[in-house]
Amino acid sequence: MTTISQKQWIYRRQPTGQITTDHYQLVEQALDTTLADGEVLIESRYFSVDPYMRIGQSSKPTYDADPHPLNTVQQGAVVSQVLASNAPGFADGDWVQSYTGWQTHARVHASALKRIDPDLAPVTTALGVLGMPGRTAWFGLTESGKPHAGEVVVVSGAAGAVGSLVVQFAKRHGARVLGIAGGPAKCDWVRNTLGADWAIDYKAFNNADALGADIQRLTGGVDVYFDNVGGMVTDAIIPLINRRARIVICGQISQYSGGLETPELGPRLLHHMLYQRATIQGMLARDYLHRMDEMTRIVGPWVKAGEIVFEETVINGFEQLPSALNSLFTGDHRGKLLVKA
Amino acid sequence: MTTISQKQWIYRRQPTGQITTDHYQLVEQALDTTLADGEVLIESRYFSVDPYMRIGQSSKPTYDADPHPLNTVQQGAVVSQVLASNAPGFADGDWVQSYTGWQTHARVHASALKRIDPDLAPVTTALGVLGMPGRTAWFGLTESGKPHAGEVVVVSGAAGAVGSLVVQFAKRHGARVLGIAGGPAKCDWVRNTLGADWAIDYKAFNNADALGADIQRLTGGVDVYFDNVGGMVTDAIIPLINRRARIVICGQISQYSGGLETPELGPRLLHHMLYQRATIQGMLARDYLHRMDEMTRIVGPWVKAGEIVFEETVINGFEQLPSALNSLFTGDHRGKLLVKA
Incomplete structure (x- = not known):
């Protein structure tokens, strides 16, 4: 039996607040590299860390009935290269994507690649x-937000992996775009590099009314609110919606370190939905997996032509994965956060 | 000049909590009954009192930019009879509907009837x-709720003018219906007379978790929530929504005695929208005024055939109008509350 040394981050304990290494354990073991028919051996190159990982750690039902199982490899998307293949169509060195999670190597069926x-x-x-x-x-923007030229689109988490793209996609729809992010550096980037019409640093405000007054001053009212964060930012925006506004709930990251278990208190604002005949719609990326071709047809050429800013922050070292996940909520990264093996 | 004695309830002061006679003043004056071309003199027979009247009394912008003006007749819908007409098509004794508000008589142009x-x-x-x-x-039910046969529809304020009809319309769509109302008498009526599958007295619960547990036990999950009340009842239901649930915000009457000015605090629950890819949509009756013919074509024959329960509680006496409005929020009436002149 030929083996290879495989490292894995095992999810051991449910966090109640921030992620620490207490919640994960790094293990190393021998992986048998003998390939059955149809199997491929891959070596992980880049790991995705995403806010949704914190939702799966809630003990209450979320988008899945059960939380991420304890004592298993942390799930997640990975970009890998093929080390050895016993499957047609895959050869050594090929680049593949899989959901094999936080492990340096994996032996998987080709259908999972x-x-x-x-x-x-x-x-x-x-x-x-x-x-x-x-x-x-x-x-999220096209199916739930449905922006029109001239409308005001507000994006929270505007410097993040999703938000930074929403800002640019909304601009391409002819909308006037306000990005909300944490700190002046991110705001400069949102306005000057991503091309938002305005950017607001929510950390400069200590209550929703003051933040809302500034949003109102800049925009005059909100037609589409693409929400990645929830909490005080959302409290500020809901009273500013225009007639028939669309609020897209894409994430609520301000609530992911405890608020999913025991909800925080915030102001009751649903009466504004009534006044403006507005809509709040939750969306998940998985519902559009079968429609990737529609998006790639449009966005692929923009990316190839260099017209889309997709900044990446790359943290080096498999060992950094738990702290990288935590830094999604505390860090200063812009765009997509990745860990390089 | 021929005159007639006209009584009016003048809206004098913005209420912050419940309505009292401090907020209205009854005046009596002579109304010149001389009719210009196209004018009609009407005598009010039945006055509508509706929860929306409290929204218009908020000092903040609601569905109208400005609140109901002070020192004018309280606006509202009225059923009247023609006393004298100088307009083609209207004759003495004809029955008409108008928005002439809380006054015993009015001289109006025929186009307002x-x-x-x-x-x-x-x-x-x-x-x-x-x-x-x-x-x-x-x-609200057909355009925003969109119920299907076999789905669970939950209606708050189920014994009210709107809710009692939603219960019946949802049953006709083949849905399984839970009505939520205040007190055992209303709940008996919702179940036994309106035909709901289940009824729950929210006053029997002192927190949203306990109420939610009972709703979950009966229904197994909620596909459509038609919300007239907001507050604790809504807090109980949002965590129970099924995949792609539709929440219709028709009213938020629990918030109309102060909560529109200074929002109450409640649990942050928008993350559930994400998990279930659910929708919250606010609706107002005025948006469908031009589509009454669509509704009348379907509901009119049901009413004529006696197939719809539309119980009315009639309070006698023009003098009772302010207390009747207040009793919408405190009283034991079922169905539609009216004041007979």
Whole structure:
């Protein structure tokens, strides 16, 4: 039996607040590399860390009935290269995407792999603009947000992997776009690099009324609110919606470190939905997986032509994965956060 | 100049909590009955009192930019009879509907009147099942709720003018219906007379978790929530929504005595929208005014055939109008609340 040394991050304990290494354990073991018919041995190159991972750690039912199981490899999307193949159509060195999670190597059936064309765009885009975050931004905006030229689109988490794309996609629809992000550096990037009409640093405000007054001053009212964060930012925006506004609930990251278990209190604002005959719609990227071709047909050429900013922050080292996940909620990264093996 | 004695309830002061006679003043004056070309003199017979009247008293922008003006007659829908006419098509004794508000008589242009056919149904139905409450129930359910046979529809305020119709319309769509109302008498009526599958007295619960557990036990999950009340009842239901649930915000009456000015605090629950890819949609009856013919074509024959329960609670006496409005929020009436002149 030929083996290879395989490292894995095992999810051991449910976090109640921030992620620490207490919640994960790094293990190393021998992986038998003997391949059955149809199997492929892959080596992980880039790991995606995404806010949704924190939702799966809630003990209450979320988008799945059960939380991420304890004592298993942390699930997640990975870009890998083929080390050895016993499957037609896969050869050594091929780039592939899989959901094999936080492990350095995996032996998987070829049906669990999706090929990546390294000539179309950098392979990491399979975890970003041409992957789940891009799909979320594109379909969340087009199917739920439905922006029109001249409308005001507000994006929370505007410097994040999804938000930074929503800003750009909304601009391409002819909308006037306000990005909300944390800190002046992110706001500069949102306005000057992504092309938002306005950017607001929510950290400069200590209550929703003051934040809302500034949003109102800049925009005059909100037609589409693409929400990645929830909490105080959402409290500020709901009273500012225009007639028939569309609020897209894509994420609620301000609530992911405890608020999913025991809800925070916030102001009751549903009466504004009534006044403005507005809509709040929750969306998940998985519902559009079968429609990736529609998005790729449009966004792929923009990416190839260099017209879309898809900044990546790459953290080096498999060992950094738990702290990288945590830094999604605390860090200063822009765009897509990745860990390089 | 011939005159007639006209009584009016003048809206004098913005209420912050419940309505009292401090907020209204009864005045009596002479009304010149000389009719210009196209004018009609009407005598009010039945006044509608509706929860929306409290929204218009908020000092903040609601569905109208400005609140109901002070020192004017309280606006509202009225069923009247023609006393004298100088307009073609209107004759003494004709029944008409208008928005002339809380006054015993009015001289109005014929274009402000809508004829009522007393042979189709009792004239008071123009303020109920064949008027604004019926329109709200019908279009709120069909256009926003979109129930399917076999789905679970939950209706808050199920014994009210709108809710009692939603229960019946949802049953006709083949849905399984839970009505939520205040007190055992209303719940008996919702179940035994309106035909709901289940009824729950929310007053028997002192927190949303306990109420939610009972709703879950009965229904197994909620596909459509038609919300007239907001507050604790809504807190109980949002965590129970099924995949792609539709929440219709028709009213938020638990918030109308202060919560529109200074929002109450409640649990942040928008993350559930994400998990279930659910929709919250606000609706107002006025958006469907031009589509009354669609509703009348379907609901009119049901009413004529006696297949719809449209109970009315009639309070006698023009002097009772302010206390009648208040009793919408405190009283034990079922169905539509009216004041008879």
